[in-house]
Amino acid sequence: MTSEAWDRPVTVETRIDxxxxxxxxxxxxxSLGTRCGLGGSLPDQAAAVASELASNLDKYAREGSVYLQALPLGEGLEILAVDRGPGMADPRRCLTDGYTTAGSLGTGLGAVQRIATDFRINSTVPDGTVAAARITGGQHRPLPxxxxMVCLPAAGEDVCGDSAAIHENGHIRTALVIDGLGHGEAAAHAAGRGLRVFYDHCDDPLEQIMQRMHHALRHTRGAAVGLVRIAPGTADFCAVGNIRLCVxxxxxxxRQLDGRPGIVGWNLPTVQTRTATVAADETIVLYSDGIEARWARQPSAYFLGLPAEVLPVALGHRHRRLRDDATAVSLAGVA
Structure with missing residues (x-):
């Protein structure tokens, strides 16, 4: 996606109640597929996928939602379905055409798998299921x-005061989570300005990116900012305010690391970058305080078993503070 398309990234939630x-x-x-640049029949295919996943939630699941967003890397649409149980004992079997527990034709998840450029499903009993379908115009290119990522506005708000982005340069990935103070348009303005700085300077040292953001946000209400750069075996973390990192x-x-006290744009502390060792089988999560911190004190087996691609949306579904914007980014360790 272009930086302009990401001025105000947002995840759209539809509760299937x-x-x-x-x-x-x-x-x-x-609608979102069209805005993400999907052409031809792809928006119709995106609608069909969302319908199948939502229908499954309505028939079988508790407290399910469908989440829609632009892909965190690459161009296209991501459709995620998350619930709180009862889960599937054998998810692979549920992908087989003709399998059903409701007396229907049993083609739902099998059809989703055929339509989507990439489809994955993780399920445990009794915790629940996370399904993620990605649809792009480049059907023959492997997706990153x-x-x-997930970026959810506070309940009742049309815009999100948080923002996030992931930049890839070879084997190195750099991620941003920025939380404009408060919520609504003023917070979104601050977050959007910081996001543009990130896209213009995302390959710079993390401390320099933070300094540039501090200068750019001086005439806004300010923000909490977290940056992480992951390379083979290591991750560098630089944060100011209530942005946390969990490995x-x-x-x-x-392991957990917290941002230094301060407000980017108002009172920037001495900027420091800390380095953590990250193995290939580990996952980094960078998140704003709209995600309850208690999940990370003793991560459950449910979260430990989820891949990086779906971990943020599962966190948002289970541990989001409804009165605040909530954002999380996850990156898998690099071998």
Whole structure:
């Protein structure tokens, strides 16, 4: 996506609390697919995927939502369906045409897998299911993997005061989470200005990016900013304000790092970059305070088992503070 298209990135949530919400999810997927640059019949295919995933939530799941957003890397649309149970004992079997537990034709998830450029599903009993379908115009190009994002506005707000981005340069990925103070248009203005600085200077040293953002945000309400750069074996972290980083590991204790007290644009502390060792089987999560911090104190097996591509949306679904904007970015460790 161009920087202009990402001035105010947002994840659109449709709660599937009634069958009528299935049509709403499909309509939104068609509209956002068009805005993401999908041409030809692709917006119709996006609507079909959203309809199938939402229909499954309505039939089988508890507290399910469909989330729509532009891809965090590459160009296209991402359609994610998340619930709170009961989960699937054998997700692969559910992808087989003809499999059903509701007496229907049983072609839903199999059809989604055929339509989507990339489709993955993770499910545990009784925790629930996360399904992610990605649709792009470049059907024959492999999609970037090992990265995920969610950016949700506070309840009742049309714009999000948080922003996020991921930049890829060879084997190195740099990610941003920025939280404009408060929420609404003024917060979104601050976050959008910081985002433009990131896109203009994303290959610079992290401390220099932070200094540039501080200068750019002087005439805004200011923001909390977190930056992380992951390379083979390591991750550099630089943050000011309530942006946290968590390193999740399936084998070792998780590690957490907090941002330094201050407000970018108002009172910037001495900027410091810290380095953490990150193995290839570990995942980094960078998140704003709109995501409850308690999830990271003792990460559950449910989160430890999720790949980076879907981890942020699962966090947003289960640990979002509804009165605040909530953003999370995840990056898989690099071998």
């Amino acid at each position: 009634h069958y009528s919400a299935v049509h709403l999810a499909a309509t939104r997927a068609h 993997s090992g990265a995920g 999740l590991s399936p084998q070792r204790p998780h």
